[in-house]
Amino acid sequence: MLKVEHLTKVYPGGTVALKDLSFEVSDGEFLVIIGLSGSGKSTLLRCINRLIDPTEGKVILDGIDVTASKGAELRHIRRKIGMIFQHFNLVKRSSVLTNVLNGRLGYLNPWTSTLGFFPADEKKRAMDALKRLSIDDKVDSRADALSGGQQQRVGIARTLMQEPTLILADEPVASLDPVLAHSIMQYLEQLNKEDKVTVICSLHYLDLIQRYATRVIGLKDGVKVFEGSPAEINREKFKEIYGEEAQDVRATALE
Amino acid sequence: MTDKKIFPKSLSVLLSIILPGLGQVFQRKYRSGISFFIAFATAFAVTLWYGKPIWFIIPAVIWIWNIWDIVSFPKGKGLVIPLLLWLLMAYGIGGQVTEFNLQALFSNFSRSRDMVSQLFKFDFVQPKAERIEGYTDIQSPCSDFPPAADHEENGVRVYVVQTCANVGDVITVIGEGFWPNQLTTFYWQNPIGGKAMATEATSDANGKVTLEWKVLSIVHTTAPDPTIPQIHRIKVSQSRPIGGMELSAVGGYIVQGIYETLALALLSTIIGAIFAIPFGFLAARNLMTANPVSTVIYMIVRTVLNIVRSIEALIMAIIFVIIVGLGPFPGMIALTVHTVAALGKLYSEVIEGIDPGPIEAIKATGANWLQVARYAVIPQIVPAFTSLTIYRWDINVRSSTIIGFVGGGGIGFFLWQWIVLQDFRAVGSAFVAIAVVVVILDFFSAKIRERLV
Structure with a gap:
């Protein structure tokens, strides 16, 4: 159960990214956030795991106030929240295995892991995660030798290592072609359905929204302008959220 | 209008x-x-x-x-x-x-030809030779009771019939126990060890060599008072090749100088690189401009690095030679200081250029500061740091050659002395040695850096 209460984020330059945003996410939901670039989607996701500190408001995860926590407590909250990024954010020069093991750092002894030692059972866990995403044949490749879809699967495997209860996916398929987009979304759906992981995902494509979301929130200039089921999203709503000029977005999104 | x-x-x-x-x-x-x-x-x-x-x-x-x-x-x-x-x-x-005068390039050609041709007569190695040597001390000018000029050692006897020598005398120098029928070198050493006269004669079939030698006034040029008797020395030696080659004296100095230069460059690069790492972080805009205090530190470090970097290592070497004296050490300090400034700047640019994505991703897994540095930052900067450091070693080898000119040790120091002494064979040899070392180093550093990037 995630509660977001009156969340506001003002960047040092004076840009208001989020304005008094409140919503709740029940366990097991697949919540999709839509909105133009710059509407505050990324900021919202990063406020939930405190990669960005909100200016005002609270984020409460399973009864714990994330916004008030710091230090070790914050790191313990973070390790239960997986995150998937548009540009995968893998360490390009490291191997696929190291990248996946990195997902486990929050659980490991900071000293031995800093020296580069990972216990054998963690390596096995990493192999299992890679197998689950059917990319275990690339385990020794360098991350930047992989294609976009493969890199995103490694990103998901890294998240799996955290044994998350919540996954934040920041436009996970925006850099991928439509076929790959569906395959990545299916992995997320699998986690959501089989592992009962709550997913909060930002997306742009209407077909993906209607196929995967259980609930949708629309953001415009940091303000919540829509909240409802994916069935309620139609041309009119889309135009409202994405603005009158967003003809291209609408065209691709509705096809 | x-x-x-x-x-x-x-x-x-x-x-x-x-x-x-x-x-x-x-x-x-x-x-x-x-x-x-x-x-x-x-x-x-x-x-x-x-x-x-x-x-x-x-x-x-x-x-x-x-x-x-x-x-x-x-x-x-x-x-x-x-x-x-x-x-x-x-x-x-x-x-x-600028006294622009193209003609000067040609008009003095004949004068320079001898020197230039010397440059190409390299002096690295010489035929291996064995030597047979003897000497005798001799008084000059003669006192009333001069000591005998006769010395025998290892079966080689050298003596002067006249016992002592005045300027203008013709003395008879006899050596015994030398190789037969062999060119023999005679060498007059004045009391302070300088060469006064030299000539050659051939030994006879019994290994005895006899020389009639006129004593010139030049033997007394270093004497405070040429009328006071002093002990001089006549050295007699033979040398013959025994096959094979060995490093000549100059070749030995070149090897020593090149080794010194490489070591000096390597040491100053490593020490410089170690010190440059913290400066690199302090001079990285993306890390330091978050709050006013660190911004001030950032600006100070940047400015200092820029100023130090703009001072030529050669100038620093002159200053350090004055402080600590001649030798490789002042050259090393100068290069180290310059390396810190240059690498510090380059490192900071690498740090500024790293991808923030992986840092964000690893922070999000609940990793602590140390783990983020180890797994998100270090993999991104180490290859670039290594590549820059190797490149810097390359540069340091070249500049330590020049630093030798001001007394900073290494091959440059020898080179400078040979230029002053007009020993152009040695100068030419040193040029070739430096060029070969730089080319080899260039090649390998390029190969290594290719692999890293």
């Missing part, structure tokens, strides 16, 4: 005679006017400073042209000629100031 009626052409001409360009300005041709004024003023000032009256022709022509411009170039197109004249003057005076 109405403006030109207010300032008729004749008045403009008059104004331009008084001050070049003024007439043009009153004709509203500001750019042309200012250009004429600047061309005239700079040409005049340069000629005045240079002091050769002949060049006053140029400002004079510009001045006349400026009047001509008003009279018959109403659209101000006549500026090209004064500009060309100005350039002509700049080149002309420039050429005279």
